[in-house]
Amino acid sequence: MITAHHYLAVAAMLFGIGLAGALTRRNSILVLMSIELMLNAANLNLVAFGRQAGWEQGSQAALWVMCAIAIAAAESGVGLALILAIYRHRRSAHLDESPPLKG
Amino acid sequence: MLRRLVHCALCWTLSMAGVAGLYILAGAEFLGLAQLIVYVGAVAILIVFAILLTQRRELLSIERLTAGSWVTGVAVAGLVAGCLWIGLAYTRGLGGAGGASGGPALETRELGELLMGRYVVAFEVAGLVLTVALIGAVILALPFEQPREASGRRADRPAAGEGWDARRQGGQGA
Amino acid sequence: MNMEGILALTGWGGLRWVGPVELFERGPVWLRDWAVGWLPEGAKVWAEGLIPAVAVLAVFGLLFGLATVAERKLLGRIQNRPGPNRVGPYGWLQFAADGVKMLTKEDVVPRSADRVLHFLAPIVMLAPVALSLAVIPYGRDLVAADPRCGLLFFFAVGSAAEVAAFMAGWSSRNKYSLLGAMRAIAQMISYELPLVLSALTVVMMAGSLSLVEIVEAQSGYWWGVIPRWHVMTPWGLAGLLLFMAAAAAASNRAPFDLPEGESEIIGGFMTEYSGFKYAIFFMGEYFGMFAVSGLAVTLFLGGWQAPLAVLEAAPSYGWFFLKLGVMIAWFIWVRGTLPRLRVDHLLNFGWKYLLPLGALNLLVAMVWRGLGGWAFPGAGAVRWLACLAMIGLPAILWGRLLMRSRGWGPRVYRYAS
Numbered sequence: 001m002i003t004a005h006h007y008l009a010v011a012a013m014l015f016g017i018g019l020a021g022a023l024t025r026r027n028s029i030l031v032l033m034s035i036e037l038m039l040n041a042a043n044l045n046l047v048a049f050g051r052q053a054g055w056e057q058g059s060q061a062a063l064w065v066m067c068a069i070a071i072a073a074a075e076s077g078v079g080l081a082l083i084l085a086i087y088r089h090r091r092s093a094h095l096d097e098s099p100p101l102k103g
Numbered sequence: 104m105l106r107r108l109v110h111c112a113l114c115w116t117l118s119m120a121g122v123a124g125l126y127i128l129a130g131a132e133f134l135g136l137a138q139l140i141v142y143v144g145a146v147a148i149l150i151v152f153a154i155l156l157t158q159r160r161e162l163l164s165i166e167r168l169t170a171g172s173w174v175t176g177v178a179v180a181g182l183v184a185g186c187l188w189i190g191l192a193y194t195r196g197l198g199g200a201g202g203a204s205g206g207p208a209l210e211t212r213e214l215g216e217l218l219m220g221r222y223v224v225a226f227e228v229a230g231l232v233l234t235v236a237l238i239g240a241v242i243l244a245l246p247f248e249q250p251r252e253a254s255g256r257r258a259d260r261p262a263a264g265e266g267w268d269a270r271r272q273g274g275q276g277a
Numbered sequence: 278m279n280m281e282g283i284l285a286l287t288g289w290g291g292l293r294w295v296g297p298v299e300l301f302e303r304g305p306v307w308l309r310d311w312a313v314g315w316l317p318e319g320a321k322v323w324a325e326g327l328i329p330a331v332a333v334l335a336v337f338g339l340l341f342g343l344a345t346v347a348e349r350k351l352l353g354r355i356q357n358r359p360g361p362n363r364v365g366p367y368g369w370l371q372f373a374a375d376g377v378k379m380l381t382k383e384d385v386v387p388r389s390a391d392r393v394l395h396f397l398a399p400i401v402m403l404a405p406v407a408l409s410l411a412v413i414p415y416g417r418d419l420v421a422a423d424p425r426c427g428l429l430f431f432f433a434v435g436s437a438a439e440v441a442a443f444m445a446g447w448s449s450r451n452k453y454s455l456l457g458a459m460r461a462i463a464q465m466i467s468y469e470l471p472l473v474l475s476a477l478t479v480v481m482m483a484g485s486l487s488l489v490e491i492v493e494a495q496s497g498y499w500w501g502v503i504p505r506w507h508v509m510t511p512w513g514l515a516g517l518l519l520f521m522a523a524a525a526a527a528s529n530r531a532p533f534d535l536p537e538g539e540s541e542i543i544g545g546f547m548t549e550y551s552g553f554k555y556a557i558f559f560m561g562e563y564f565g566m567f568a569v570s571g572l573a574v575t576l577f578l579g580g581w582q583a584p585l586a587v588l589e590a591a592p593s594y595g596w597f598f599l600k601l602g603v604m605i606a607w608f609i610w611v612r613g614t615l616p617r618l619r620v621d622h623l624l625n626f627g628w629k630y631l632l633p634l635g636a637l638n639l640l641v642a643m644v645w646r647g648l649g650g651w652a653f654p655g656a657g658a659v660r661w662l663a664c665l666a667m668i669g670l671p672a673i674l675w676g677r678l679l680m681r682s683r684g685w686g687p688r689v690y691r692y693a694s
Binding site: 040074076 | 108111118119125126128130131138141142149150152154156157179180181184191194208209214217222233235237239241243244248275
């Protein structure tokens with residue numbers, strides 16, 4: 001019998017993994033992936049509570065998950081475009097070794 | 104351990120698909136399939152493209168962590184996850200079941216009516232954010248023009264001697 | 278109809294006289310019930326899922342074999358040559374010989390390839406496509422699975438094909454493979470949008486995401502003659518054309534077969550595959566074509582519905598597979614007729630032509646519904662023509678404008694002048 005507890009436990013683990021990745025990694029793409037993991041943990045919580053309430057009452061949870069997925073998609077799109085732009089700028093200006101956001 | 108970024112991205116994709124499976128198991132079929140479309144179909148592809156476009160050969164593998172950052176990061180994350188877990192362990196009254204284990208499932212029609220009725224503003228704002236993000240991403244990723252003498256001959260543009268191909272590309276615009 | 282019936286087992290234990298019409302129509306379902314009836318109670322649930330899966334795979338596996346031969350024969354006819362005609366009657370067993378050849382070939386893996394991903398890529402390509410065949414209704418009550426979001430399921434599992442193309446291209450360690458994968462992914466993502474948009478029009482008009490209900494929404498006849506298929510309305514006609522153009526690109530078929538254009542990048546992401554893995558890729562591609570053709574039939578051509586009330590005596594799955602055959606023949610014909618596009622033409626066509634027209638088609642469908650209230654004589658014809666003009670005129674004008682201003686028109690070949 002799967003209860004909301006199990007969903008929340010999975011979500012907690014997912015959040016922890018994402019947090020560990022976001023804190024320890026220096027690679028921007030990996031950090032972005034970790035942030036997505038944490039977002040999904042939050043979404044999983046919402047789904048767990050929506051199911052707990054029974055979906056007739058809990059359909060608002062689904063609504064917020066939909067919005068969160070849309071925002072996450074927008075975030076990753078802009079984030080990756082930013083990474084691309086920064087990379088291109090550094091390569092063309094031969095600033096590979098120094099961080100671009102200083103001064 | 105996985106040392107290649109592409110492997111990491113593919114495993115990340117798999118875990119996103121797993122989360123989608125959990126949604127479907129919880130009775131939220133529409134959410135699970137939307138998650139699959141967005142994460143497996145779009146974001147995963149964006150990420151592998153970004154990896155291929157930005158990382159040079161020496162960066163394609165993940166850096167080894169120093170002992171200090173490893174300990175700090177895992178300690179903080181473990182602390183947060185542990186707190187969540189303890190909070191969870193002392194929570195009672197979450198016994199309800201739904202979805203695959205017999206409870207009601209999410210009605211797509213109901214979700215649509217909420218999106219188009221009471222929460223239409225949230226829906227429209229999400230659409231607006233997506234549009235702005237689309238335009239912003241395109242502008243950010245566009246190659247900015249730079250003066251010829253500063254950058255020298257650009258690698259992706261053929262030299263003058265290469266003839267008709269360069270003219271054709273120039274004539275059609277980007 | 279039951280006048281000269283024959284004795285049939287209708288399910289487990291039910292034995293009664295049925296006519297030939299009912300026998301053919303209900304036969305597959307009875308066969309399944311009868312087979313499930315033999316099993317112990319615990320195994321029944323598994324068998325009820327497994328039998329349709331095996332049936333779908335068997336039917337489409339055979340269809341895959343026949344379609345490869347039919348494609349080669351039809352292409353041969355278009356190019357004024359006989360095509361395969363040695364193995365079996367008129368060459369129709371050529372696929373068996375090809376299969377044996379593929380199976381006995383050596384499986385070559387490049388030394389620097391990523392072995393795990395190289396092995397997994399064909400599986401990731403084929404499995405989701407086979408899954409997407411599950412939600413298509415092949416006949417009355419003949420559907421392997423009917424989830425409430427069937428159409429969404431189709432597109433959701435289909436999105437794994439992009440990941441598979443990337444896995445194949447990246448793991449091969451070959452620049453042609455990677456280029457092919459890049460092309461394939463760019464193309465699949467670009468053409469998924471018009472594909473989904475034209476399918477969305479149907480969802481809006483039928484009011485359901487379930488493919489079974491979409492087929493049922495197309496039952497009945499106007500004036501008892503013209504079937505109420507979506508293709509008989511202006512938005513449905515435009516939607517079908519948009520859908521088929523996008524479907525040809527999404528399933529990497531000619532003239533959109535740049536990802537594996539042999540004359541340009543050898544074989545695209547399949548360059549480093551041989552033997553059985555290549556056969557699986559090939560199979561995945563054909564299954565993908567069957568799946569989108571089946572979806573087009575379901576969404577626009579009335580699924581398993583007969584074109585005339587008189588013809589409803591023929592079994593419903595027969596009508597479905599007849600329509601599917603027409604769609605496959607259309608794909609083959611287009612492949613034999615049109616030359617391959619260039620990459621920038623391909624992307625421009627998808628984003629600047631198909632996508633705006635898909636969005637416009639959504640509007641036309643709304644107008645079509647809005648004009649449904651007209652009641653003066655000849656209202657039907659006026660409504661039909663008005664809606665057709667609404668989608669047709671912009672299609673022609675926008676196409677001409679783009680052709681003139683952007684130079685997308687007929688290509689002028691200048692050989693190294």
